[in-house]
Amino acid sequence: MPSYYTSAPGKVILFGEHAVVYGKVATAGSLGLRSYTLVQTRTDGTIEANLPDVQLVRTWKSSDIPRQARWEGYPFPPAAMNTDLLDHLAQFVDLAAHRNQSQAAIALLYLHAYLATDDTATQGFDLSVRSNLPVGAGLGSSASYSVCLATALLKMNGHLSSLSTGAEQRELVNQWAFQAEKVIHGNPSGIDNTVSTLGGAVMFKKGEKIEPLPGFQSLRFLLTNTRVPRSTQVQVANVRKLQEKFPSVVNPMLDAIQEISISCKELFGQDDLERAQLLSRFGELVDVNHGLLAALGVSHPALEKVREISSKMGLKSKLTGAGGGGCALTLIRDDVTPETVAAVKQLLEAEGFQCLETQVGGPGAGVQTLEAPKTIAEFLTLDLTSLEVTPNWDYMV
Amino acid sequence: MPSYYTSAPGKVILFGEHAVVYGKVATAGSLGLRSYTLVQTRTDGTIEANLPDVQLVRTWKSSDIPRQARWEGYPFPPAAMNTDLLDHLAQFVDLAAHRNQSQAAIALLYLHAYLATDDTATQGFDLSVRSNLPVGAGLGSSASYSVCLATALLKMNGHLSSLSTGAEQRELVNQWAFQAEKVIHGNPSGIDNTVSTLGGAVMFKKGEKIEPLPGFQSLRFLLTNTRVPRSTQVQVANVRKLQEKFPSVVNPMLDAIQEISISCKELFGQDDLERAQLLSRFGELVDVNHGLLAALGVSHPALEKVREISSKMGLKSKLTGAGGGGCALTLIRDDVTPETVAAVKQLLEAEGFQCLETQVGGPGAGVQTLEAPKTIAEFLTLDLTSLEVTPNWDYMV
Secondary structure: OOEEEEEEEEEEEEEOOOHHHHOOOEEEEEEEEEEEEEEEEOOOOEEEEEEHHHOEEEEEEHHHOOOOOOOOOOOOOOOOOOHHHHHHHHHHOOOOOOHHHHHHHHHHHHHHHHHOOHHHHHHEEEEEEEEOOOOOOOOOHHHHHHHHHHHHHHHHOOOOOOOOOOHHHHHHHHHHHHHHHHHHHOOOOOHHHHHHHHEOEEEEOOOOOOEEOOOOOOEEEEEEEOOOOOOHHHHHHHHHHHHHHOHHHHHHHHHHHHHHHHHHHHHHHOOOOOHHHHHHHHHHHHHHHHHHHHHOOOOOHHHHHHHHHHHHOOOOEEEEOOOOOOEEEEEEOOOOOHHHHHHHHHHHHHOOOEEEEEEEOOEOOEEEEOOOOOOHHHHHHOOHHHHHHOOOOEEOO | OOEEEEEEEEEEEEEOOOHHHHOOOEEEEEEEEEEEEEEEEOOOOEEEEEEHHHOEEEEEEHHHOOOOOOOOOOOOOOOOOOHHHHHHHHHHOOOOOOHHHHHHHHHHHHHHHHHOOHHHHHHEEEEEEEEOOOOOOOOOHHHHHHHHHHHHHHHHOOOOOOOOOOHHHHHHHHHHHHHHHHHHHOOOOOHHHHHHHHEOEEEEOOOOOOEEOOOOOOEEEEEEEOOOOOOHHHHHHHHHHHHHHOHHHHHHHHHHHHHHHHHHHHHHHOOOOOHHHHHHHHHHHHHHHHHHHHHOOOOOHHHHHHHHHHHHOOOOEEEEOOOOOOEEEEEEOOOOOHHHHHHHHHHHHHOOOEEEEEEEOOEOOEEEEOOOOOOHHHHHHOOHHHHHHOOOOEEOO
């Protein structure tokens, strides 16, 4: 009864939100905040899902799930989504439930339908997911679920050897995670699952291949969730309106934002740049990018408050994601004392914001083969920080 | 004993500060806040200056001031400054006094040396200046003094007929005002005196002719002096540092700022645009320009506070001038009620800021021939608002 942990990070946009909509290059990085999965085969032919973060506890009879025949390109997924299968799977979930629940469950069954071997299809399995990523905060929680899920089912069904060995394994995880993202989101960009799979940082541009950012060094951030609800659609539409009214003004601003990503890449490509200097320059790019986003009208008083508080302590912040609320990133340079970080956190929390210290640029998808099975209850009550320091992870790095 | 009032406005940069340093187009407008001069010939051969705003009260013997012979291009000033005369005049002022005082006095004597007729040189004159412009706040108080002075001396010495008739009179005032500005500042750009002379709004670009902005309509603003001391040099140097570090990022930002001025010109050139629509678009440009300046790092917490307070009341603000402190402009659309303006003022004043309601785009230099002489004391104690509504001004418009 093989048992595995899988793990995958969330993501943040470092530079280039909004500009990316206009075909400009943007930069994203993997977050230290991760999702974790326990997956293990059973003997009773049952599939059991425990996803406490979306309040989903559900079992299915494995024999009810239609398995897909071998296809061209196996074990990589077929290019087109199987809409017949999606329609069929809808009957196994409670569509009246919160969309997060039903989509997470369908994604699980969809990947199972393709990836199950005769053994796992007969025996069934249980899969439990926990996360220290807030849901719906623009931090890629669904992608980290999708990558955990893909890694878990690929591993359990014998499709993965070692994650740290080579591009093909990464590509396999990433492609299946992208399938899961498509089930969940309809038309995802593929950025979130790529960052979550690969870890580190990536540069991306609409319609072009997502490339790892070479030489990227892990950075510390304070991630502040303003808890101001945000709508990506509304913010994107507002920028579009401004761009249509004043294209000659807005277009060079979008170019400037793209050049921030390119300058960031250049910074990490400079071998002779000292770490302190790198962080200082990176902080300046953070400042300028936020300013440009504010100039595009996508900031919010709560985000400006984060800037004001952190700036008083000498720290650079920017909104991350669509803006209009949501999260801000504050760069913690190596020379910033724990006392300063604590003081900033205290001031931000006094505003009602939620603060998390985290790394950006850590490892991507990970898998660990457990020596003995865990009970689901053990996993669900585990202190998640203990998983972060568990050795024996096989990570994409 | 002819007596005249002269009057000239201050200026604000509407769009394009900092970008103008890089050869980009910027836009400035004349302020409703003005300086006023009373000038009248005497009979005792004394020149008396009363400039309470710079604490200058001084008399000279007119016969001590070396008069300049007629020169090529008379009565327009010679192209080069007369440095011998400047050196000579230095003995007549207290150089240990505040620089504002000595430079204002030298400018007065310098223009007198060129413009005096035999009559005024023999009789002497007194010249008193008052202003409702704060000194040293980047609002062109020295240019409004220079234009008042040039208009006063040109008029008293018979070089001006009517200000409202034609380009040559404007040019004459503007060129002499520019001479006074050179005495005061050394190497002024010529923008402040041009705006103050012509009134309305102008577009300008380093090394090119300053052009009136056609179709400009007068706009109401709340002008807030944060009272945070600022250094233009420091702010200009900071932007330069950023531009040198990240030219590919900063250059398109400067382009975007230039395009704001061009978009502003287009707005005022659109005959079919309703006033309400014009003001709404203008406000959006105000917002974007401030954002870009903040992104260049030249805002200040006090300026952001002005933005925060006015934005809560639905009003658009931007810093004006070099930033890092100094003044902010808040656009008062026609539909904004006096109660809203009062409420915003109250909130801003509670922060320790000084607020002035003013127009941008009003008349330039003005002159009025008085029917009877005034005493200096009368002028110095006059309620300045009474001068604003005095009829019979002959204005540059």
